[in-house]
Amino acid sequence: MGNVAGVGFVLMGIGALICFVDAAGLQKFLKLRNLKRRGVQGEAVSTLQEWISSGHRVYYDILLPGRSPQSRPPRFIELGVEPRGPVGTVVPVVYDRRKPSRARTGTLADIAGIDQSEERLYVKLFWVPGLTCIAVGALLAIIFY
Structure with a gap:
């Protein structure tokens, strides 16, 4: 039974x-x-642009309406995309209200048009x-251990 x-x-x-192989996907x-x-x-406004091997890394601060000036704005990073202008440029962005750090530059129409197939x-x-292998393996280990 141990086998x-x-x-x-x-x-x-x-x-x-x-x-783990497709965690990024x-x-x-x-x-x-x-x-x-x-x-x-x-x-959002770009705050920093860096050149990396896969293109650019651009840091953005999201301009949330009603945010107090003392609080730090949510920040997100885009990798591999061409910057939309010099540092300090205001660009359109789509973000999730619950977690603004999950954002992407562009408009709602751009995001809706992306094919995710x-x-x-x-x-x-x-x-x-x-997940099937994990479930079957856990079941076998629990029953026969």
Whole structure:
């Protein structure tokens, strides 16, 4: 019976590895899905621009309406995109009211027009078998250990 429990532990490890491979894809998919569902149009100002190997890293502060001047504005970072002007430029942004740091430059129409079928395919391709392996492995380990 110990061998079956060992197989369960191995299955849980394989499932965790499969899920880990597409963790960034899941994060990107969920961020875009949340912005499409609960996105609010606003403005942000670029505060810092850096050149990195994959393009640019641009830091933005979101200009929230009704925010007190003493509090620090929410900040988000975009990687690999071309800056929309010099530091201090105000750009349109879509953000989630519950967590403004999950934002993306552009308008609501731009965000709604993004096709997520490829990300959805990869999420299903990796996460369904990965979570299935974890569940079956945990069940085997609990029953036969």
